[in-house]
Amino acid sequence: MELTRRQMIQAAGTLGVATLTGVGPRSAFGQGQSSGAPNKKVGWAILGLGGYALNQILPNMKFCQHGAPVALISGSPDKAKATAAAYGIKESMIFNYDNMDRIKDVAEIDVVYVITPPGTHRDFTIRALQAGKHVCCEKPMASSAKDCEAMIAAAKRAKRLLQIGYRCHFEPNNLEAMRICRAGEIGQIRTIRSDHAFTMGWDNGWHSKKGLGGFGAISEIGIYSINALCYLAGEDPIEIFGTRDKVKADRFKDVEDVNHFNLKFPGGAQGVGMTGYSWNANNFRAYGDRGQIDAEPATGYGGHNFRKNGQPFRVEPANMWALQMDDLSRAILDSSRILKTPGEMGLRDIRIIEAVLQSADTGKSVRFSPTA
């Protein structure tokens, strides 16, 4: 079931930005269970207390208008206790990975935010959905398209919402870049390129571990390029070519290090991305036939530097994390709202990664459909 492109653009218009194709309709998930009262704050449980949860998500939740942290789910009791104290969360609202299914009886929890290594996303997401909770799952959504599909199916069965943590869809500079591209202000988009990479050492925890790290650099950091190529093109690719190299096969034997990819879009734009664990990069550029957008850094936590034809963007600052979480909270509170970054977007990007790797293996371009 798909909204028409026009319906989606209309719906997204209420948020001040066009949405993307490949985004499933709000109605497919049924309506949220929570009260529709606009002043109610949605209760969030944070699952996984790693760096991103502790340094970005929890500190920025105070800027949420429609949600607040009410519970923690963690494998580290001491860390959970200290974190609960810091954020005014009751000790009775600390759960671990063994007893987390009990949250089904905890009415204060509306949403679980899954912020664990990629290989664990599927199981935690499905458990949270089966406990009757909505889920925000951090990107990359999972380690395979099959897992993503299982997560989406679980959300449909549970009649709960599934959001993927694509914070750039709430970041003002990136939103302005999307707007400029959609409005035709740099003409017809012909080429978009994006490099996202970071240097990864030997002692890298879950990142390069089979079963935990997802696909490697392409899903951990390259996914920013993949997602940006799509949101700047404003559509999903129809043909994909990918490459890999295994220069550091000793270090990254179970995951990808360097991948390049070319995405052909139906409107005529081509996107190209480069990613890896062997250098640092965070940028994109969109070339239209009447101008260009340059972004570097493009998708970091701060310091965004965006230019249109050399002139810096002027945008109002905003807290992308709070806006992302509020987008889910608001969709829970108001069933007429459409999620901007639903599970289908996460699935699309994982499908793209799988197509890149298939192409790299075969040396042939791959026909692509986000829903095939």
Place this chain on the structure above:
Amino acid sequence: MELTRRQMIQAAGTLGVATLTGVGPRSAFGQGQSSGAPNKKVGWAILGLGGYALNQILPNMKFCQHGAPVALISGSPDKAKATAAAYGIKESMIFNYDNMDRIKDVAEIDVVYVITPPGTHRDFTIRALQAGKHVCCEKPMASSAKDCEAMIAAAKRAKRLLQIGYRCHFEPNNLEAMRICRAGEIGQIRTIRSDHAFTMGWDNGWHSKKGLGGFGAISEIGIYSINALCYLAGEDPIEIFGTRDKVKADRFKDVEDVNHFNLKFPGGAQGVGMTGYSWNANNFRAYGDRGQIDAEPATGYGGHNFRKNGQPFRVEPANMWALQMDDLSRAILDSSRILKTPGEMGLRDIRIIEAVLQSADTGKSVRFSPTA
């Protein structure tokens, strides 16, 4: 006949920069006919008086230490006369495309610099070689690898030198970028990307004409990306993938507009390039595993802006056009010298273009050899 890589690097070392693979040996061409006296100035005939000849080559020849303009070959008598007067060239040294073969009897002419539309390079180059003259041919070398091979064969038969006008091999910032990459100063090179494009209107003369414009944007401006990917990688690619789009097929029905390409290098680097007639771009970036080089503008006539890990390059200014022409003049005067940008480099780049288009047609990557 090929020099070993070590021999070439040694030879190039005398010029202060490593040369490239795929570069034929000086000795394959036999020795120059001209006097070996170091103070003799080599006599250059300029063939074709378009914008590049009038605005770049002729004005910069006064900075040549080893050559000087002594003749013009042009289809425009009035333009030739005025230009001859401006550069102190005798009227008797003006030739046209009908009578140019008479230059074989003009001892003052050592070299012909072919600066006409790409589709004419082969015939003019071969005529000049058959007249016993050395040739500098502007890039792109020709409209097909077959034509390039015919030009190289003609040079060998005539025992004359054939240089291609790759001025960036003489530009101090580009030379410093090559040096940094070779010296390992940014570690192992993993990804190089380069965008070269310019906006082409409807009324574009020879550029998009079949038989004159070469392959289109990829040979006219994309060749800077192709050449840069190779000189930054320091080797020739072994596998190539390419794409095209035909969004503006009405305007560019006989030539390419947009092409993307991925070049895999044997040492583990991957290069990616983007070109077209639908936007403006002039840049490259090399990512090593210990740093990066950023260049924008990278290969223009001036304004080069190069950075290593964010710090601007410090190089002595130099006149790339004069150095390029002097490289040929010196090789004519001293048979022990190896040309930095010989016909084989031009052939390699045209072969790469043909591989890009073959891949774009088939959707498959193409195994590549510069000499196959």
